[in-house]
Amino acid sequence: MTDLIDKTADYVLELASSQRLSILIGLLAKNNTPTAFAKEIDATKQEVHRNFLRLEKAGLIKKNVGGKYSLTTFGQTICTQVPSLVFFSKNRKYFEEHNFGDVPHKFQMRCGQLANAQYIKGVSKVLEQWKIIYKNSEQYVYEILSDVPLDLIEPLVKKIKKGVKFNYVFSESAIVPKGRKTLLKKLGFDKLIEKGLIERKMEKNVQTVVVLNEKEACLMFPTLDGESDISEMFYSDDPMFHEWCLDYFRYCWYGSDIFRENKLKE
Structure with missing residues (x-):
């Protein structure tokens, strides 16, 4: 049980970044590359690329043929929980x-x-x-x-x-x-x-x-x-x-x- 809690805490840590959350929500709408996403949010390519790799390592996103990234099934599921956090944070x-x-x-x-x-x-x-x-x-x-x-x-x-x-x-x-x-x-x-x-x-x-x-x-x-x-x-x-x-x-x-x-x- 302790190992399970530790792993869950690690995933929560991956979400503790506005840019990584933006990447997940962005990929929910369409597949994208780190370079194109960096232009969309006006961020440095290096920073965005680092966060893409971090999310990929966590199993939340995956790289497809052609260099575009998409959400994994796990990543899609995580995204369904984000609106709840938004609702409570806002209110x-x-x-x-x-x-x-x-x-x-x-x-x-x-x-x-x-x-x-x-x-x-x-x-x-x-x-x-x-x-x-x-x-x-x-x-x-x-x-x-x-x-x-x-x-x-x-x-x-x-x-x-x-x-x-x-x-x-x-x-x-x-x-x-x-x-x-x-x-x-x-x-x-x-x-x-x-x-x-x-x-x-x-x-x-x-x-x-x-x-x-x-x-x-x-x-x-x-x-x-x-x-x-x-x-x-x-x-x-x-x-x-x-x-x-x-x-x-x-x-x-x-x-x-x-x-x-x-x-x-x-």
């Missing part, structure tokens, strides 16, 4: 106050898919982006909710009345503002449910909040004490980010119970 301060909460480990292992996300802070900015997701929806809106911002209900219902499907998972302990039931009745929410445009389910306690349409998504992780937090979010229209959020929604949807209105209190 280190955020994760000093938040964690993954109820998100299963299998989704945590895929957090590299979240790397191309925009960080948005402040309740007003979060809600504005939330509304934009509603506005841009053409096919569906899916949500996992811990509370109900009252001013988001009407713009959502307008989209549903135009044929946008709305599926959501609600928390039994959701923060429900006064006037919600009255507003839903006024907007004809029950009739939309009868038409099949709205489907809803319920979880005991929602910590991680997700909102997405068919093109974009936002994601809000809980605070360290397990409380949902909609004052900060990650937003993106990147396909990989969207895939993560859609898969997580489906996981929660199929694992949720039937919706019971009587469990909610205003």
Whole structure:
């Protein structure tokens, strides 16, 4: 076991260089020579050549016929882990106050898919982006909710009345503002449910909040004490980010119970 840990440490050392990481990511896109790569990043040929040889010796890249280098299978696998490091490095301060909460480990292992996300802070900015997701929806809106911002209900219902499907998972302990039931009745929410445009389910306690349409998504992780937090979010229209959020929604949807209105209190 000690030998295995030592070997792993050696590979981590090979990644402890911005230039060597750049070489790996660059080769993920296309095969290249040290000379051509040196020109692309405006570095000396000697330095780049030395790092190519070091990565080759580590088994991360290989030299092909014609002098171009490509990633080995091991190198490709290592590259799949880099986005996770990028995501956490970029959002280190955020994760000093938040964690993954109820998100299963299998989704945590895929957090590299979240790397191309925009960080948005402040309740007003979060809600504005939330509304934009509603506005841009053409096919569906899916949500996992811990509370109900009252001013988001009407713009959502307008989209549903135009044929946008709305599926959501609600928390039994959701923060429900006064006037919600009255507003839903006024907007004809029950009739939309009868038409099949709205489907809803319920979880005991929602910590991680997700909102997405068919093109974009936002994601809000809980605070360290397990409380949902909609004052900060990650937003993106990147396909990989969207895939993560859609898969997580489906996981929660199929694992949720039937919706019971009587469990909610205003």
